[in-house]
Amino acid sequence: MLSERQKIKNIRAASRLMVRELGFMNQNLAATDYPPSAVHSMLEVEAHGAMTAAQLVQILGLEKSSVSRMLAKLVEAGELEENMSPDDARTKLISLTGKGRDTVQNINAYADQRVAAALGKLDPFAQQAVSQGLCSYASALKACRENSEGKVRKSVNIVTGYHAGMIGRITEMHGDYYAREHNFGHFFEAKVATGLADFSARLDKSCNQIWLAIVNERIVGSVAIDGEDLGNNEAHLRWFILDDGCRGSGVGRKLLTEAMRFCDEQKFSAVQLWTFDKLTPARKLYESFGFELSKEWDGDQWGSTLTEQQFTRINSA
Incomplete structure (x- = not known):
């Protein structure tokens, strides 16, 4: 069984490698002309259908000013649009335009192909371990950022x-x-x-x-x-x-x-x-x-x- 120090060392090394291999060190991501923060924003807007800038700030963990500038650029590029909330005229909701939906479709196709190609290098047992382990680790990182109490428990x-x-x-x-x-x-x-x-x-x-x-x-x-x-x-x-x-x-x-x-x-x-x-x-x-x-x-x-x-x-x- 690995020591705590060795586990930390291995996870940090793997995280750095994943960041490089997935292209997060580049100026653009997932075969688009957009930086990682913009790609992530469009994926989250797609997942939620429509959302506020404040909700996006919370999800991405970025500064409000940075998110506002990035959203303005995506609106100007025709990827996003802003509309008044039907429940509160003081609130603006962000959603994808037709162009934005096409862009997200291309992002998902590109990302799916990259993940599928990598999984193809692993045996079925390793594929299952990677899927479960990454989901658990990501949830634990999120819990740390949100200062959630206790451990992230798997469903038993x-x-x-x-x-x-x-x-x-x-x-x-x-x-x-x-x-x-x-x-x-x-x-x-x-x-x-x-x-x-x-x-x-x-x-x-x-x-x-x-x-x-x-x-x-x-x-x-x-x-x-x-x-x-x-x-x-x-x-x-x-x-x-x-x-x-x-x-x-x-x-x-x-x-x-x-x-x-x-x-x-x-x-x-x-x-x-x-x-x-x-x-x-x-x-x-x-x-x-x-x-x-x-x-x-x-x-x-x-x-x-x-x-x-x-x-x-x-x-x-």
Whole structure:
């Protein structure tokens, strides 16, 4: 996993390269005779249909005087026109002229071709990552400019049941995290994959369920309740994992909330889980749901000696 400093360095370098390659260093942009600010203004006017100069100032983040001069030039060039607002005679609305609509159509065609050509150099997975990453990063930059509080959150969907690719994806998240943080090897990853494959075949039974956190059609978290492998009407909480980008976002709590609700509805006498003592954030989360440490011992099944732990949540209902 990259350090914070390396992430910043990489993003800055990529941003400079994009600015150059997309032509923002030039005096004109997108095969027009207009500078970047004018091209952006026309695209925003098209997107809104009609808007005020003040609205454009807010969107572009430019000085009011700069926007006024630029709009005056576009009106003089016949690209934009100003009309009185039907709701307020004191307000002027800016809209595209017929010439302006033709210009914007050419801008969009040019830009679409540039983006499509660049995406054609990438494999489908990289294309998806670029699309999602750029949208998230752009939203975060906008939030910083507007001094918005909190982080820009992705829309997370919690779904249940088997989903194509989940065995591989959950195994991947476990393998990556535990190899990097705790030096677990292929034996651990194989155990996860084998266990998940067996469990997936038993999801038709009402006592078993799995919850997946999905962002932009990608699994970023999971937790499962195995209601039959322990017997004695006890449930086994398994495969609780989050993608690196989701830790601390509240997704883990959402997953556990659904899992514990299911356990209560199924009236299991207890819920058991096995972990080890280095996973402090996870332990705090478990304890917030009523789990208590019930057993502790030294074990070396994952390649190094660890203090393994069993946590139990008793159903008091």
